Amino acid sequence: MDKVETDAIRRVLTGDRDAYRVLMERYFHSVHRIAFRITGNQEDAEEAAQEAFLRAYNKLASFRQDSTFSTWITRIAMNTSFNLVERRSRDLSQHGPRIAEEASKAEGTIQFADEKAGPERLLLDQEAITLRHAALDSLTPMERTAFTLRHMEELPIAEIAVALNVTSNSAKQAVFRAVGKLRQCLAPVTGGQV
Amino acid sequence: MKHFSEEDLIAYQLHEGANEGEIRRHLEECVVCAAMSDAIAETLRVFSAEPVPAPDVERNWQWLRGNLTVLEAAPRRRFGLLRAGWVWGSAGLVAAALLVVVALFGVHVRRQVVPKPNYAINGRGPLTTRPADPAIANHLDAAERLLTEVNHASGPLDNTMRSQAHNLLLKNAVYVHTAHEQGDVAEAAVLDNLGRVLTTIDHTSDGESEHRTLQLRVEMNTDGLLLDLRILRQNGQVGQ
Numbered sequence: 001m002d003k004v005e006t007d008a009i010r011r012v013l014t015g016d017r018d019a020y021r022v023l024m025e026r027y028f029h030s031v032h033r034i035a036f037r038i039t040g041n042q043e044d045a046e047e048a049a050q051e052a053f054l055r056a057y058n059k060l061a062s063f064r065q066d067s068t069f070s071t072w073i074t075r076i077a078m079n080t081s082f083n084l085v086e087r088r089s090r091d092l093s094q095h096g097p098r099i100a101e102e103a104s105k106a107e108g109t110i111q112f113a114d115e116k117a118g119p120e121r122l123l124l125d126q127e128a129i130t131l132r133h134a135a136l137d138s139l140t141p142m143e144r145t146a147f148t149l150r151h152m153e154e155l156p157i158a159e160i161a162v163a164l165n166v167t168s169n170s171a172k173q174a175v176f177r178a179v180g181k182l183r184q185c186l187a188p189v190t191g192g193q194v
Numbered sequence: 195m196k197h198f199s200e201e202d203l204i205a206y207q208l209h210e211g212a213n214e215g216e217i218r219r220h221l222e223e224c225v226v227c228a229a230m231s232d233a234i235a236e237t238l239r240v241f242s243a244e245p246v247p248a249p250d251v252e253r254n255w256q257w258l259r260g261n262l263t264v265l266e267a268a269p270r271r272r273f274g275l276l277r278a279g280w281v282w283g284s285a286g287l288v289a290a291a292l293l294v295v296v297a298l299f300g301v302h303v304r305r306q307v308v309p310k311p312n313y314a315i316n317g318r319g320p321l322t323t324r325p326a327d328p329a330i331a332n333h334l335d336a337a338e339r340l341l342t343e344v345n346h347a348s349g350p351l352d353n354t355m356r357s358q359a360h361n362l363l364l365k366n367a368v369y370v371h372t373a374h375e376q377g378d379v380a381e382a383a384v385l386d387n388l389g390r391v392l393t394t395i396d397h398t399s400d401g402e403s404e405h406r407t408l409q410l411r412v413e414m415n416t417d418g419l420l421l422d423l424r425i426l427r428q429n430g431q432v433g434q
Contacts, residue, residue, distance in 0.1 A: 152243040
């Protein structure tokens with residue numbers, strides 16, 4: 001950890017809360033990116049990232065500095081994002097959208113993509129985005145988090161496991177299950193090619 | 195021919211498998227497994243990383259800053275409050291009384307703490323080497339939050355705040371007694387000081403003008419108290 005960060009932490013711990021801005025400006029983008037991958041939307045990503053920085057601030061006195069602040073805050077962000085997805089998932093199980101022939105805001109329904117559409121068009125138009133999101137929403141919070149961190153952020157399984165407080169094998173199995181489910185979700189619209 | 199499972203092929207595509215060479219050779223010969231492997235690769239491609247919208251760091255910082263606990267004494271506040279002429283008289287009296295109390299209190303604390311190895315009241319070092327138990331840590335945390343809230347309140351104190359102060363006051367008396375019994379004079383002194391501020395809050399009545407006076411008194415009283423509470427609480431956390 002470089003001197004600027006060490007100094008910032010020391011100043012925060014002696015009462016200068018504005019010194020925390022140095023750390024936030026350095027890492028907010030990367031923390032937000034990870035949170036976005038896990039939560040899948042900007043609003044939740046900002047909420048999770050803010051919570052991660054707030055938690056880190058409140059625990060700064062216990063930060064031993066045997067790892068970098070970057071690693072530490074990233075781990076906290078993974079955890080807060082995962083928790084947020086879990087909360088949202090519980091809410092959605094009661095108030096979430098249902099799949100219907102026609103999308104309707106009033107009835108809270110969404111529409112799946114046309115099965116006859118070609119894969120190229122699917123990837124480009126709004127329906128494909130909806131499908132992608134619906135497929136990711138079909139994953140459990142653990143599967144979604146493990147998958148996005150492993151595949152999109154290319155983080156090692158061991159690091160994901162530590163952040164989610166599970167064994168490496170559990171994290172790996174969650175990724176495998178996620179890929180299997182996503183493949184099944186895509187199969188109808190690509191004629192079973194995926 | 196023995197086929198590989200979907201899980202094996204997913205592990206292969208993610209480079210998480212232990213038998214990549216064997217699978218690669220198999221895929222060159224087995225059409226069924228090759229098709230499934232390609233399908234998995236396509237799925238991964240469809241769900242590859244999207245660009246992430248840039249967050250507004252400044253806005254997020256402003257939100258965050260407003261929620262950060264000040265780890266030192268609360269900032270000296272709003273001299274604008276003192277511009278009102280009527281406040282000067284009562285403020286002067288309160289300040290004079292406080293100076294006397296603080297001076298006497300400081301002498302008392304110095305006398306008591308001298309024999310101890312750690313002696314930083316209002317300092318930056320550890321206040322005590324005695325680890326606080328979780329109940330005291332929670333008490334200190336609740337007190338700190340209440341004092342911060344009172345210091346930053348803009349209107350009259352509501353009943354909830356007074357009720358919180360009242361509850362904390364009762365617990366505080368027990369902890370003061372315990373600290374005295376255990377010979378931890380430094381901790382007892384801080385808790386005594388906390389007790390005085392809590393009593394002030396507990397005994398306040400409704401009314402804006404009284405609130406301003408109270409706010410001033412609490413603010414002056416808590417100038418070093420908040421830091422002492424945090425040090426005490428931090429000692430407790432380190433000790434756990």
